Amino acid sequence: MPGLTFIGLLWQHNNASANLAGVALDAAYLASRW
Amino acid sequence: MKDELPRSIETVVIGAGQAGLIMSWHLQTAGRPHVVLDRRETLGGGWQDRWDNFVLVGPNWTTGLPGFPDDDPDPDSFMPRDAVAARMRRYEDVIGAPVSRTTEVQRLSADGSGGRRFHLKTSEGPVDADEVIVATGAFHRPKVPPAAVGLSPRVTQIHAHAYRNETQLPPGGVLIVGSGQTGVQLAEELQAAGREVTLSVGRCGRAPRRYRGYDSFWWIRQLAARGGDFGTSLPTVDQFPERRLRFACNPHLSGHNGGHDTNLRQMAIDGLRLVGRFAGAHGEHAEFAPDLSENLRFADEFFDVRFRSLCDTFADKAGIEVGPDDRAWPSFERPGSPSSISPPRASRRSSGPQGMPRTTTGWTCRSSTSSARRTTSAASARCPD
Numbered sequence: 136m137p138g139l140t141f142i143g144l145l146w147q148h149n150n151a152s153a154n155l156a157g158v159a160l161d162a163a164y165l166a167s168r169w
Numbered sequence: 170m171k172d173e174l175p176r177s178i179e180t181v182v183i184g185a186g187q188a189g190l191i192m193s194w195h196l197q198t199a200g201r202p203h204v205v206l207d208r209r210e211t212l213g214g215g216w217q218d219r220w221d222n223f224v225l226v227g228p229n230w231t232t233g234l235p236g237f238p239d240d241d242p243d244p245d246s247f248m249p250r251d252a253v254a255a256r257m258r259r260y261e262d263v264i265g266a267p268v269s270r271t272t273e274v275q276r277l278s279a280d281g282s283g284g285r286r287f288h289l290k291t292s293e294g295p296v297d298a299d300e301v302i303v304a305t306g307a308f309h310r311p312k313v314p315p316a317a318v319g320l321s322p323r324v325t326q327i328h329a330h331a332y333r334n335e336t337q338l339p340p341g342g343v344l345i346v347g348s349g350q351t352g353v354q355l356a357e358e359l360q361a362a363g364r365e366v367t368l369s370v371g372r373c374g375r376a377p378r379r380y381r382g383y384d385s386f387w388w389i390r391q392l393a394a395r396g397g398d399f400g401t402s403l404p405t406v407d408q409f410p411e412r413r414l415r416f417a418c419n420p421h422l423s424g425h426n427g428g429h430d431t432n433l434r435q436m437a438i439d440g441l442r443l444v445g446r447f448a449g450a451h452g453e454h455a456e457f458a459p460d461l462s463e464n465l466r467f468a469d470e471f472f473d474v475r476f477r478s479l480c481d482t483f484a485d486k487a488g489i490e491v492g493p494d495d496r497a498w499p500s501f502e503r504p505g506s507p508s509s510i511s512p513p514r515a516s517r518r519s520s521g522p523q524g525m526p527r528t529t530t531g532w533t534c535r536s537s538t539s540s541a542r543r544t545t546s547a548a549s550a551r552c553p554d
Contacts (some may be wrong), residue, residue, distance in 0.1 A: 136279065137286075137293075138252070138286045138287065138299055138300045138301065139251070139279075139287070139303070140298075140301070140302045140303065141186030141189045141194060141302075141303045141304075141305050142189075142302060142303070143184075143186070143189075143192075143305075143306055143307075144306075144307050145307055145407065145415050145416060146406045146409075146415040148405055148406060149393060149403040149404060149405050149406065150389075150403060150404070151389055151390075151393045151403065153306075153307065154227065154231075154419075155187055155225070155227055155231050155232055156227050156231035156386050156389060156390055156391055156393075156499050157390075158187060158188050158191060159191055159234060159235055160394065161193055162188070162191040162195055162235070163195070163235070164193070164329070165195070165302075166192075166195035166198075166199065166386050168511055169199055169201075
């Protein structure tokens, strides 16, 4: 659904998506699409 | 005094744990109006729900966040629970995140008013927004294996979510169902407290604390950030053969006592009793699948199958000097692990904490067989004297 985003869940991109060491990478990816 | 919650705003972030706060930092950097809603009074997310002796599995340097680099004087140590929560609170202050606490989102619908896409019903009133970022995390409701229904009320059951420390448990042996990171670390903790611990082992991998001179998290960070430059990216979700594998447990590893491997074979040598997957219970009799050897082998092979060649190739192509593979390989092999356990004699009912029924008899082993049934939660059950 446009406008609805999830972050910090297991394996959204890879196995680091839900942990402290990896969630920032997913966040940067989302921000790069704004 | 609590700031007035905006009734209409471009973006709402639900959850002020690390994921929500990082998104807030990005939104601020991009100049986008937003508010972060969190149901708790104090920030620190789900870290606040962990047991008293919890420490991060990743080294302190992994707590570096956008706009808030790691400043820990000992980056290779492992942060305890309260320090992690405190660090999240500091992050909110440092980045000036617009967090509205004690604001629980009760409903989200795609029928916003005033030209906005979304409508949020919250405990502090309605909010309309064009964008909603859900950063709530994945594990809010403890999952107790359905097979646990058969356990007698004389056996105290407590889920890892409610476990804080060993004093919550009546005296006697402890059965831990679930061998993910939490289950294995709790087994270590209870064993160190002098308990007789039985661990029901499921299909969960094991990662070495250090591989070729570097912490496992260093390898993960390198592969995630730079692996693409060398053809050694971490596996991505679209490469999974089955969607359910997304929910597989995190591999065994611990940050306790300066960080160490949690090898079930070594723990068994040290006195931990291992059994297969929890298959069911009848009264005070618990049964396990005959899959312990297979599950231990899966744990043994996990790192080599999934990560070792990625790490080796990355180091080689990136020109990183690494040491030898000096992982320890305990030779323990359990001969005929028990397929069921029961209290040794009739148990005496007594009253446990908060009126919970409990018994006070330790578990003993019996030999029988049972069919396997999948359980994924880290619940523990005990049958004391």
